[in-house]
Amino acid sequence: MGGLVTRGRHAALRACGGAAAGLLFIAGCASGGSTAKGDAARPAPAVSAAPPAPAPEAPAPTAPVLSLVPELDESKQPKTAAEAAALLSRLVIEADALGPxxxxxxxxxxxxxxxxxxxxxxxxxxxxxxPDVLATSTRHFHIPAGDGHGRVQINTTVTIHHDRRESGWETARAMEEVLRCPDQKLREGEQLKNLLGNSVYRGEQGNNWSEDAFNEIGTYVGPEGGEPQRYLWYQAQFGPVTVAVAGKNAAGFKESTLTTLVVQGNSRMIAQAKQALGKAAG
Incomplete structure:
Protein backbone atom coordinates (compact mmCIF):
# COMPACT_ATOMS: atom_id res chain seq x y z
CA MET A 1 0.00 0.00 0.00
CA GLY A 2 2.81 2.45 0.88
CA GLY A 3 4.43 1.94 -2.54
CA LEU A 4 1.17 2.77 -4.34
CA VAL A 5 0.76 5.97 -2.34
CA THR A 6 4.32 7.04 -3.15
CA ARG A 7 3.95 6.38 -6.87
CA GLY A 8 0.63 8.26 -6.93
CA ARG A 9 2.17 11.23 -5.19
CA HIS A 10 5.05 11.43 -7.68
CA ALA A 11 2.60 11.30 -10.57
CA ALA A 12 0.60 14.18 -9.07
CA LEU A 13 3.74 16.26 -8.68
CA ARG A 14 4.62 15.77 -12.34
CA ALA A 15 1.10 16.76 -13.35
CA CYS A 16 1.42 20.00 -11.38
CA GLY A 17 4.62 21.13 -13.05
CA GLY A 18 7.41 18.93 -11.65
CA ALA A 19 9.47 19.23 -8.51
CA ALA A 20 8.81 22.95 -8.10
CA ALA A 21 5.16 22.20 -7.41
CA GLY A 22 5.91 20.15 -4.30
CA LEU A 23 4.38 22.62 -1.85
CA LEU A 24 1.33 23.07 -4.05
CA PHE A 25 0.66 19.33 -4.01
CA ILE A 26 -0.34 19.62 -0.37
CA ALA A 27 -3.07 22.11 -1.35
CA GLY A 28 -4.38 19.81 -4.07
CA CYS A 29 -2.41 21.56 -6.91
CA ALA A 30 -4.56 24.69 -6.34
CA SER A 31 -2.61 26.82 -8.85
CA GLY A 32 -3.48 24.74 -11.86
CA GLY A 33 -5.36 21.63 -10.77
CA SER A 34 -8.97 21.01 -9.84
CA THR A 35 -10.44 21.33 -6.36
CA ALA A 36 -12.58 18.78 -4.66
CA LYS A 37 -16.22 18.81 -5.69
CA GLY A 38 -18.16 21.48 -3.74
CA ASP A 39 -15.08 23.45 -2.61
CA ALA A 40 -14.94 27.13 -3.62
CA ALA A 41 -12.01 28.00 -5.89
CA ARG A 42 -9.45 30.21 -4.19
CA PRO A 43 -6.05 31.60 -5.17
CA ALA A 44 -2.95 29.86 -3.98
CA PRO A 45 -1.43 31.48 -0.87
CA ALA A 46 1.85 33.29 -1.18
CA VAL A 47 4.81 31.17 -0.22
CA SER A 48 7.69 32.94 1.50
CA ALA A 49 11.23 31.68 1.31
CA ALA A 50 12.25 29.75 4.38
CA PRO A 51 15.48 28.01 5.36
CA PRO A 52 15.46 24.30 4.59
CA ALA A 53 14.54 22.03 7.45
CA PRO A 54 17.52 20.28 9.02
CA ALA A 55 18.15 16.79 7.74
CA PRO A 56 17.01 14.08 10.15
CA GLU A 57 19.77 12.55 12.20
CA ALA A 58 20.98 9.18 11.05
CA PRO A 59 20.07 6.41 13.48
CA ALA A 60 22.89 5.34 15.72
CA PRO A 61 24.49 2.10 14.54
CA THR A 62 23.39 -0.92 16.51
CA ALA A 63 25.79 -3.58 17.64
CA PRO A 64 25.42 -6.85 15.75
CA VAL A 65 23.70 -9.62 17.65
CA LEU A 66 26.26 -12.09 18.91
CA SER A 67 25.60 -15.50 17.39
CA LEU A 68 26.01 -18.47 19.69
CA VAL A 69 25.87 -20.92 16.77
CA PRO A 70 29.29 -22.11 15.57
CA GLU A 71 29.98 -23.30 12.06
CA LEU A 72 29.10 -26.96 11.64
CA ASP A 73 32.03 -29.31 11.07
CA GLU A 74 30.43 -31.73 8.63
CA SER A 75 33.32 -34.18 9.01
CA LYS A 76 32.10 -34.83 12.57
CA GLN A 77 28.60 -35.84 11.48
CA PRO A 78 27.91 -39.51 12.23
CA LYS A 79 27.53 -41.72 9.17
CA THR A 80 26.45 -44.96 10.80
CA ALA A 81 24.09 -46.01 13.55
CA ALA A 82 27.07 -46.94 15.74
CA GLU A 83 28.63 -43.49 15.32
CA ALA A 84 25.25 -41.88 16.04
CA ALA A 85 24.87 -43.96 19.22
CA ALA A 86 28.31 -42.79 20.39
CA LEU A 87 27.34 -39.17 19.76
CA LEU A 88 23.99 -39.70 21.47
CA SER A 89 25.74 -40.81 24.65
CA ARG A 90 27.53 -37.44 24.74
CA LEU A 91 24.36 -35.38 24.36
CA VAL A 92 21.80 -36.97 26.68
CA ILE A 93 21.52 -35.46 30.16
CA GLU A 94 20.88 -36.67 33.68
CA ALA A 95 18.46 -35.36 36.29
CA ASP A 96 20.95 -32.95 37.88
CA ALA A 97 21.17 -31.01 34.60
CA LEU A 98 17.49 -30.11 34.98
CA GLY A 99 17.34 -29.15 38.64
CA PRO A 100 18.14 -30.27 42.19
CA PRO A 131 15.36 -44.09 7.30
CA ASP A 132 16.31 -40.50 8.17
CA VAL A 133 16.93 -41.23 11.89
CA LEU A 134 20.22 -42.80 12.95
CA ALA A 135 19.55 -42.78 16.68
CA THR A 136 17.17 -41.31 19.23
CA SER A 137 16.58 -41.39 22.97
CA THR A 138 13.83 -40.09 25.22
CA ARG A 139 14.44 -39.95 28.97
CA HIS A 140 11.75 -39.54 31.63
CA PHE A 141 12.18 -37.50 34.80
CA HIS A 142 9.88 -36.02 37.43
CA ILE A 143 9.70 -33.87 40.51
CA PRO A 144 7.95 -35.87 43.23
CA ALA A 145 4.75 -34.49 44.74
CA GLY A 146 5.31 -32.48 47.89
CA ASP A 147 5.53 -28.97 49.30
CA GLY A 148 1.98 -28.26 48.19
CA HIS A 149 2.29 -29.41 44.57
CA GLY A 150 1.61 -32.53 42.55
CA ARG A 151 4.01 -34.67 40.52
CA VAL A 152 5.70 -32.69 37.72
CA GLN A 153 6.86 -34.62 34.64
CA ILE A 154 9.81 -33.71 32.38
CA ASN A 155 10.96 -35.62 29.30
CA THR A 156 14.12 -35.02 27.25
CA THR A 157 14.66 -36.20 23.68
CA VAL A 158 17.76 -36.25 21.47
CA THR A 159 17.53 -37.33 17.83
CA ILE A 160 20.40 -37.69 15.37
CA HIS A 161 19.92 -37.60 11.61
CA HIS A 162 22.37 -37.90 8.71
CA ASP A 163 22.46 -34.14 8.06
CA ARG A 164 20.77 -30.82 8.81
CA ARG A 165 18.32 -31.20 5.95
CA GLU A 166 16.78 -34.21 7.67
CA SER A 167 16.77 -32.58 11.10
CA GLY A 168 15.15 -29.51 9.54
CA TRP A 169 12.35 -31.69 8.19
CA GLU A 170 11.81 -33.09 11.67
CA THR A 171 11.26 -29.56 12.99
CA ALA A 172 8.88 -28.82 10.11
CA ARG A 173 6.88 -31.97 10.88
CA ALA A 174 6.59 -30.93 14.53
CA MET A 175 4.89 -27.73 13.43
CA GLU A 176 2.67 -29.62 11.01
CA GLU A 177 1.57 -31.98 13.79
CA VAL A 178 0.37 -29.09 15.95
CA LEU A 179 -1.61 -27.63 13.05
CA ARG A 180 -3.10 -31.02 12.18
CA CYS A 181 -3.77 -32.15 15.73
CA PRO A 182 -4.19 -29.36 18.31
CA ASP A 183 -5.61 -32.10 20.56
CA GLN A 184 -3.50 -35.25 20.94
CA LYS A 185 -3.75 -38.48 22.90
CA LEU A 186 -0.51 -39.57 24.56
CA ARG A 187 -1.79 -42.82 26.05
CA GLU A 188 -4.91 -44.03 27.79
CA GLY A 189 -6.08 -41.31 30.19
CA GLU A 190 -3.46 -38.74 29.08
CA GLN A 191 -4.14 -35.99 26.56
CA LEU A 192 -2.72 -32.73 25.27
CA LYS A 193 -5.27 -30.02 24.47
CA ASN A 194 -5.32 -26.69 22.63
CA LEU A 195 -1.74 -26.88 21.38
CA LEU A 196 -0.17 -23.86 19.74
CA GLY A 197 3.25 -23.95 18.04
CA ASN A 198 5.86 -21.44 16.94
CA SER A 199 8.96 -22.02 14.80
CA VAL A 200 11.80 -19.49 14.79
CA TYR A 201 14.70 -19.83 12.35
CA ARG A 202 18.20 -18.64 13.23
CA GLY A 203 18.31 -14.84 13.29
CA GLU A 204 14.55 -14.43 13.69
CA GLN A 205 12.97 -13.02 16.86
CA GLY A 206 16.27 -13.07 18.72
CA ASN A 207 17.11 -16.70 18.01
CA ASN A 208 20.89 -16.67 18.17
CA TRP A 209 21.33 -20.05 19.89
CA SER A 210 20.19 -22.63 17.30
CA GLU A 211 19.76 -23.13 13.57
CA ASP A 212 16.04 -23.62 14.10
CA ALA A 213 13.90 -23.53 17.24
CA PHE A 214 10.38 -24.76 17.81
CA ASN A 215 8.15 -24.57 20.84
CA GLU A 216 4.59 -25.48 21.63
CA ILE A 217 2.29 -24.80 24.56
CA GLY A 218 -1.03 -26.25 25.58
CA THR A 219 -2.71 -28.04 28.44
CA TYR A 220 -2.07 -31.49 29.84
CA VAL A 221 -4.89 -33.69 31.12
CA GLY A 222 -3.61 -36.59 33.23
CA PRO A 223 -5.15 -39.85 34.37
CA GLU A 224 -5.48 -38.63 37.94
CA GLY A 225 -8.10 -36.05 36.88
CA GLY A 226 -8.20 -32.54 38.28
CA GLU A 227 -7.75 -29.27 36.44
CA PRO A 228 -5.76 -29.29 33.16
CA GLN A 229 -2.17 -28.15 33.66
CA ARG A 230 0.32 -26.29 31.48
CA TYR A 231 2.22 -28.32 28.89
CA LEU A 232 5.47 -27.04 27.32
CA TRP A 233 7.74 -28.33 24.55
CA TYR A 234 11.02 -26.64 23.57
CA GLN A 235 13.04 -27.98 20.64
CA ALA A 236 16.29 -26.79 19.06
CA GLN A 237 18.38 -27.91 16.10
CA PHE A 238 22.08 -27.84 15.28
CA GLY A 239 23.35 -29.64 12.21
CA PRO A 240 21.96 -33.19 12.17
CA VAL A 241 20.83 -33.04 15.81
CA THR A 242 17.54 -32.02 17.39
CA VAL A 243 17.09 -31.77 21.15
CA ALA A 244 13.83 -31.24 22.98
CA VAL A 245 12.42 -31.00 26.49
CA ALA A 246 8.75 -31.43 27.41
CA GLY A 247 7.22 -30.38 30.71
CA LYS A 248 3.84 -31.36 32.19
CA ASN A 249 2.93 -29.21 35.14
CA ALA A 250 1.00 -30.17 38.28
CA ALA A 251 -1.34 -28.34 40.63
CA GLY A 252 0.51 -26.04 43.01
CA PHE A 253 3.74 -25.89 40.98
CA LYS A 254 4.73 -22.53 39.47
CA GLU A 255 4.56 -22.40 35.67
CA SER A 256 7.53 -20.03 35.63
CA THR A 257 9.61 -22.60 37.49
CA LEU A 258 8.64 -25.32 35.03
CA THR A 259 9.56 -23.04 32.11
CA THR A 260 12.98 -22.43 33.67
CA LEU A 261 13.62 -26.17 34.03
CA VAL A 262 12.56 -26.89 30.44
CA VAL A 263 14.68 -24.08 28.98
CA GLN A 264 17.65 -25.08 31.14
CA GLY A 265 17.57 -28.67 29.91
CA ASN A 266 17.17 -27.62 26.29
CA SER A 267 20.05 -25.16 26.57
CA ARG A 268 22.33 -27.79 28.09
CA MET A 269 21.72 -30.33 25.33
CA ILE A 270 22.01 -27.91 22.40
CA ALA A 271 25.25 -26.54 23.91
CA GLN A 272 26.64 -30.07 24.05
CA ALA A 273 25.61 -30.67 20.43
CA LYS A 274 27.40 -27.51 19.30
CA GLN A 275 30.49 -28.48 21.26
CA ALA A 276 30.53 -31.96 19.73
CA LEU A 277 29.87 -30.96 16.10
CA GLY A 278 30.98 -27.35 15.75
CA LYS A 279 34.23 -26.18 14.24
CA ALA A 280 36.80 -25.07 16.76
CA ALA A 281 37.20 -21.30 17.04
CA GLY A 282 40.25 -19.85 15.39
Missing part, protein backbone atom coordinates in the same frame (compact mmCIF):
# COMPACT_ATOMS: atom_id res chain seq x y z
CA UNK A 101 14.65 -31.70 42.83
CA UNK A 102 14.43 -33.68 39.58
CA UNK A 103 14.78 -37.47 39.71
CA UNK A 104 14.59 -40.35 37.25
CA UNK A 105 11.21 -41.88 36.45
CA UNK A 106 10.41 -45.53 35.78
CA UNK A 107 10.63 -46.48 32.98
CA UNK A 108 13.58 -44.14 32.52
CA UNK A 109 14.62 -44.41 28.86
CA UNK A 110 12.74 -45.24 25.70
CA UNK A 111 13.36 -48.55 23.98
CA UNK A 112 16.26 -48.34 21.48
CA UNK A 113 15.25 -48.43 17.86
CA UNK A 114 11.73 -47.05 18.52
CA UNK A 115 10.29 -43.76 17.33
CA UNK A 116 7.09 -41.85 18.29
CA UNK A 117 4.60 -41.27 15.46
CA UNK A 118 1.38 -39.24 15.56
CA UNK A 119 -1.16 -41.27 13.60
CA UNK A 120 -4.10 -40.07 11.53
CA UNK A 121 -6.36 -40.14 14.58
CA UNK A 122 -4.02 -37.81 16.55
CA UNK A 123 -2.91 -40.67 18.81
CA UNK A 124 0.78 -41.20 19.57
CA UNK A 125 2.20 -44.62 18.65
CA UNK A 126 5.73 -46.04 18.53
CA UNK A 127 7.30 -47.54 15.43
CA UNK A 128 10.73 -48.56 14.21
CA UNK A 129 13.17 -45.83 13.25
CA UNK A 130 12.51 -44.18 9.87
Missing amino acids: DVVRSKPFESAPGRWPVLDAGCVWQTEGLP
Whole structure:
Protein backbone atom coordinates (compact mmCIF):
# COMPACT_ATOMS: atom_id res chain seq x y z
CA MET A 1 0.00 0.00 0.00
CA GLY A 2 2.81 2.45 0.88
CA GLY A 3 4.43 1.94 -2.54
CA LEU A 4 1.17 2.77 -4.34
CA VAL A 5 0.76 5.97 -2.34
CA THR A 6 4.32 7.04 -3.15
CA ARG A 7 3.95 6.38 -6.87
CA GLY A 8 0.63 8.26 -6.93
CA ARG A 9 2.17 11.23 -5.19
CA HIS A 10 5.05 11.43 -7.68
CA ALA A 11 2.60 11.30 -10.57
CA ALA A 12 0.60 14.18 -9.07
CA LEU A 13 3.74 16.26 -8.68
CA ARG A 14 4.62 15.77 -12.34
CA ALA A 15 1.10 16.76 -13.35
CA CYS A 16 1.42 20.00 -11.38
CA GLY A 17 4.62 21.13 -13.05
CA GLY A 18 7.41 18.93 -11.65
CA ALA A 19 9.47 19.23 -8.51
CA ALA A 20 8.81 22.95 -8.10
CA ALA A 21 5.16 22.20 -7.41
CA GLY A 22 5.91 20.15 -4.30
CA LEU A 23 4.38 22.62 -1.85
CA LEU A 24 1.33 23.07 -4.05
CA PHE A 25 0.66 19.33 -4.01
CA ILE A 26 -0.34 19.62 -0.37
CA ALA A 27 -3.07 22.11 -1.35
CA GLY A 28 -4.38 19.81 -4.07
CA CYS A 29 -2.41 21.56 -6.91
CA ALA A 30 -4.56 24.69 -6.34
CA SER A 31 -2.61 26.82 -8.85
CA GLY A 32 -3.48 24.74 -11.86
CA GLY A 33 -5.36 21.63 -10.77
CA SER A 34 -8.97 21.01 -9.84
CA THR A 35 -10.44 21.33 -6.36
CA ALA A 36 -12.58 18.78 -4.66
CA LYS A 37 -16.22 18.81 -5.69
CA GLY A 38 -18.16 21.48 -3.74
CA ASP A 39 -15.08 23.45 -2.61
CA ALA A 40 -14.94 27.13 -3.62
CA ALA A 41 -12.01 28.00 -5.89
CA ARG A 42 -9.45 30.21 -4.19
CA PRO A 43 -6.05 31.60 -5.17
CA ALA A 44 -2.95 29.86 -3.98
CA PRO A 45 -1.43 31.48 -0.87
CA ALA A 46 1.85 33.29 -1.18
CA VAL A 47 4.81 31.17 -0.22
CA SER A 48 7.69 32.94 1.50
CA ALA A 49 11.23 31.68 1.31
CA ALA A 50 12.25 29.75 4.38
CA PRO A 51 15.48 28.01 5.36
CA PRO A 52 15.46 24.30 4.59
CA ALA A 53 14.54 22.03 7.45
CA PRO A 54 17.52 20.28 9.02
CA ALA A 55 18.15 16.79 7.74
CA PRO A 56 17.01 14.08 10.15
CA GLU A 57 19.77 12.55 12.20
CA ALA A 58 20.98 9.18 11.05
CA PRO A 59 20.07 6.41 13.48
CA ALA A 60 22.89 5.34 15.72
CA PRO A 61 24.49 2.10 14.54
CA THR A 62 23.39 -0.92 16.51
CA ALA A 63 25.79 -3.58 17.64
CA PRO A 64 25.42 -6.85 15.75
CA VAL A 65 23.70 -9.62 17.65
CA LEU A 66 26.26 -12.09 18.91
CA SER A 67 25.60 -15.50 17.39
CA LEU A 68 26.01 -18.47 19.69
CA VAL A 69 25.87 -20.92 16.77
CA PRO A 70 29.29 -22.11 15.57
CA GLU A 71 29.98 -23.30 12.06
CA LEU A 72 29.10 -26.96 11.64
CA ASP A 73 32.03 -29.31 11.07
CA GLU A 74 30.43 -31.73 8.63
CA SER A 75 33.32 -34.18 9.01
CA LYS A 76 32.10 -34.83 12.57
CA GLN A 77 28.60 -35.84 11.48
CA PRO A 78 27.91 -39.51 12.23
CA LYS A 79 27.53 -41.72 9.17
CA THR A 80 26.45 -44.96 10.80
CA ALA A 81 24.09 -46.01 13.55
CA ALA A 82 27.07 -46.94 15.74
CA GLU A 83 28.63 -43.49 15.32
CA ALA A 84 25.25 -41.88 16.04
CA ALA A 85 24.87 -43.96 19.22
CA ALA A 86 28.31 -42.79 20.39
CA LEU A 87 27.34 -39.17 19.76
CA LEU A 88 23.99 -39.70 21.47
CA SER A 89 25.74 -40.81 24.65
CA ARG A 90 27.53 -37.44 24.74
CA LEU A 91 24.36 -35.38 24.36
CA VAL A 92 21.80 -36.97 26.68
CA ILE A 93 21.52 -35.46 30.16
CA GLU A 94 20.88 -36.67 33.68
CA ALA A 95 18.46 -35.36 36.29
CA ASP A 96 20.95 -32.95 37.88
CA ALA A 97 21.17 -31.01 34.60
CA LEU A 98 17.49 -30.11 34.98
CA GLY A 99 17.34 -29.15 38.64
CA PRO A 100 18.14 -30.27 42.19
CA ASP A 101 14.65 -31.70 42.83
CA VAL A 102 14.43 -33.68 39.58
CA VAL A 103 14.78 -37.47 39.71
CA ARG A 104 14.59 -40.35 37.25
CA SER A 105 11.21 -41.88 36.45
CA LYS A 106 10.41 -45.53 35.78
CA PRO A 107 10.63 -46.48 32.98
CA PHE A 108 13.58 -44.14 32.52
CA GLU A 109 14.62 -44.41 28.86
CA SER A 110 12.74 -45.24 25.70
CA ALA A 111 13.36 -48.55 23.98
CA PRO A 112 16.26 -48.34 21.48
CA GLY A 113 15.25 -48.43 17.86
CA ARG A 114 11.73 -47.05 18.52
CA TRP A 115 10.29 -43.76 17.33
CA PRO A 116 7.09 -41.85 18.29
CA VAL A 117 4.60 -41.27 15.46
CA LEU A 118 1.38 -39.24 15.56
CA ASP A 119 -1.16 -41.27 13.60
CA ALA A 120 -4.10 -40.07 11.53
CA GLY A 121 -6.36 -40.14 14.58
CA CYS A 122 -4.02 -37.81 16.55
CA VAL A 123 -2.91 -40.67 18.81
CA TRP A 124 0.78 -41.20 19.57
CA GLN A 125 2.20 -44.62 18.65
CA THR A 126 5.73 -46.04 18.53
CA GLU A 127 7.30 -47.54 15.43
CA GLY A 128 10.73 -48.56 14.21
CA LEU A 129 13.17 -45.83 13.25
CA PRO A 130 12.51 -44.18 9.87
CA PRO A 131 15.36 -44.09 7.30
CA ASP A 132 16.31 -40.50 8.17
CA VAL A 133 16.93 -41.23 11.89
CA LEU A 134 20.22 -42.80 12.95
CA ALA A 135 19.55 -42.78 16.68
CA THR A 136 17.17 -41.31 19.23
CA SER A 137 16.58 -41.39 22.97
CA THR A 138 13.83 -40.09 25.22
CA ARG A 139 14.44 -39.95 28.97
CA HIS A 140 11.75 -39.54 31.63
CA PHE A 141 12.18 -37.50 34.80
CA HIS A 142 9.88 -36.02 37.43
CA ILE A 143 9.70 -33.87 40.51
CA PRO A 144 7.95 -35.87 43.23
CA ALA A 145 4.75 -34.49 44.74
CA GLY A 146 5.31 -32.48 47.89
CA ASP A 147 5.53 -28.97 49.30
CA GLY A 148 1.98 -28.26 48.19
CA HIS A 149 2.29 -29.41 44.57
CA GLY A 150 1.61 -32.53 42.55
CA ARG A 151 4.01 -34.67 40.52
CA VAL A 152 5.70 -32.69 37.72
CA GLN A 153 6.86 -34.62 34.64
CA ILE A 154 9.81 -33.71 32.38
CA ASN A 155 10.96 -35.62 29.30
CA THR A 156 14.12 -35.02 27.25
CA THR A 157 14.66 -36.20 23.68
CA VAL A 158 17.76 -36.25 21.47
CA THR A 159 17.53 -37.33 17.83
CA ILE A 160 20.40 -37.69 15.37
CA HIS A 161 19.92 -37.60 11.61
CA HIS A 162 22.37 -37.90 8.71
CA ASP A 163 22.46 -34.14 8.06
CA ARG A 164 20.77 -30.82 8.81
CA ARG A 165 18.32 -31.20 5.95
CA GLU A 166 16.78 -34.21 7.67
CA SER A 167 16.77 -32.58 11.10
CA GLY A 168 15.15 -29.51 9.54
CA TRP A 169 12.35 -31.69 8.19
CA GLU A 170 11.81 -33.09 11.67
CA THR A 171 11.26 -29.56 12.99
CA ALA A 172 8.88 -28.82 10.11
CA ARG A 173 6.88 -31.97 10.88
CA ALA A 174 6.59 -30.93 14.53
CA MET A 175 4.89 -27.73 13.43
CA GLU A 176 2.67 -29.62 11.01
CA GLU A 177 1.57 -31.98 13.79
CA VAL A 178 0.37 -29.09 15.95
CA LEU A 179 -1.61 -27.63 13.05
CA ARG A 180 -3.10 -31.02 12.18
CA CYS A 181 -3.77 -32.15 15.73
CA PRO A 182 -4.19 -29.36 18.31
CA ASP A 183 -5.61 -32.10 20.56
CA GLN A 184 -3.50 -35.25 20.94
CA LYS A 185 -3.75 -38.48 22.90
CA LEU A 186 -0.51 -39.57 24.56
CA ARG A 187 -1.79 -42.82 26.05
CA GLU A 188 -4.91 -44.03 27.79
CA GLY A 189 -6.08 -41.31 30.19
CA GLU A 190 -3.46 -38.74 29.08
CA GLN A 191 -4.14 -35.99 26.56
CA LEU A 192 -2.72 -32.73 25.27
CA LYS A 193 -5.27 -30.02 24.47
CA ASN A 194 -5.32 -26.69 22.63
CA LEU A 195 -1.74 -26.88 21.38
CA LEU A 196 -0.17 -23.86 19.74
CA GLY A 197 3.25 -23.95 18.04
CA ASN A 198 5.86 -21.44 16.94
CA SER A 199 8.96 -22.02 14.80
CA VAL A 200 11.80 -19.49 14.79
CA TYR A 201 14.70 -19.83 12.35
CA ARG A 202 18.20 -18.64 13.23
CA GLY A 203 18.31 -14.84 13.29
CA GLU A 204 14.55 -14.43 13.69
CA GLN A 205 12.97 -13.02 16.86
CA GLY A 206 16.27 -13.07 18.72
CA ASN A 207 17.11 -16.70 18.01
CA ASN A 208 20.89 -16.67 18.17
CA TRP A 209 21.33 -20.05 19.89
CA SER A 210 20.19 -22.63 17.30
CA GLU A 211 19.76 -23.13 13.57
CA ASP A 212 16.04 -23.62 14.10
CA ALA A 213 13.90 -23.53 17.24
CA PHE A 214 10.38 -24.76 17.81
CA ASN A 215 8.15 -24.57 20.84
CA GLU A 216 4.59 -25.48 21.63
CA ILE A 217 2.29 -24.80 24.56
CA GLY A 218 -1.03 -26.25 25.58
CA THR A 219 -2.71 -28.04 28.44
CA TYR A 220 -2.07 -31.49 29.84
CA VAL A 221 -4.89 -33.69 31.12
CA GLY A 222 -3.61 -36.59 33.23
CA PRO A 223 -5.15 -39.85 34.37
CA GLU A 224 -5.48 -38.63 37.94
CA GLY A 225 -8.10 -36.05 36.88
CA GLY A 226 -8.20 -32.54 38.28
CA GLU A 227 -7.75 -29.27 36.44
CA PRO A 228 -5.76 -29.29 33.16
CA GLN A 229 -2.17 -28.15 33.66
CA ARG A 230 0.32 -26.29 31.48
CA TYR A 231 2.22 -28.32 28.89
CA LEU A 232 5.47 -27.04 27.32
CA TRP A 233 7.74 -28.33 24.55
CA TYR A 234 11.02 -26.64 23.57
CA GLN A 235 13.04 -27.98 20.64
CA ALA A 236 16.29 -26.79 19.06
CA GLN A 237 18.38 -27.91 16.10
CA PHE A 238 22.08 -27.84 15.28
CA GLY A 239 23.35 -29.64 12.21
CA PRO A 240 21.96 -33.19 12.17
CA VAL A 241 20.83 -33.04 15.81
CA THR A 242 17.54 -32.02 17.39
CA VAL A 243 17.09 -31.77 21.15
CA ALA A 244 13.83 -31.24 22.98
CA VAL A 245 12.42 -31.00 26.49
CA ALA A 246 8.75 -31.43 27.41
CA GLY A 247 7.22 -30.38 30.71
CA LYS A 248 3.84 -31.36 32.19
CA ASN A 249 2.93 -29.21 35.14
CA ALA A 250 1.00 -30.17 38.28
CA ALA A 251 -1.34 -28.34 40.63
CA GLY A 252 0.51 -26.04 43.01
CA PHE A 253 3.74 -25.89 40.98
CA LYS A 254 4.73 -22.53 39.47
CA GLU A 255 4.56 -22.40 35.67
CA SER A 256 7.53 -20.03 35.63
CA THR A 257 9.61 -22.60 37.49
CA LEU A 258 8.64 -25.32 35.03
CA THR A 259 9.56 -23.04 32.11
CA THR A 260 12.98 -22.43 33.67
CA LEU A 261 13.62 -26.17 34.03
CA VAL A 262 12.56 -26.89 30.44
CA VAL A 263 14.68 -24.08 28.98
CA GLN A 264 17.65 -25.08 31.14
CA GLY A 265 17.57 -28.67 29.91
CA ASN A 266 17.17 -27.62 26.29
CA SER A 267 20.05 -25.16 26.57
CA ARG A 268 22.33 -27.79 28.09
CA MET A 269 21.72 -30.33 25.33
CA ILE A 270 22.01 -27.91 22.40
CA ALA A 271 25.25 -26.54 23.91
CA GLN A 272 26.64 -30.07 24.05
CA ALA A 273 25.61 -30.67 20.43
CA LYS A 274 27.40 -27.51 19.30
CA GLN A 275 30.49 -28.48 21.26
CA ALA A 276 30.53 -31.96 19.73
CA LEU A 277 29.87 -30.96 16.10
CA GLY A 278 30.98 -27.35 15.75
CA LYS A 279 34.23 -26.18 14.24
CA ALA A 280 36.80 -25.07 16.76
CA ALA A 281 37.20 -21.30 17.04
CA GLY A 282 40.25 -19.85 15.39
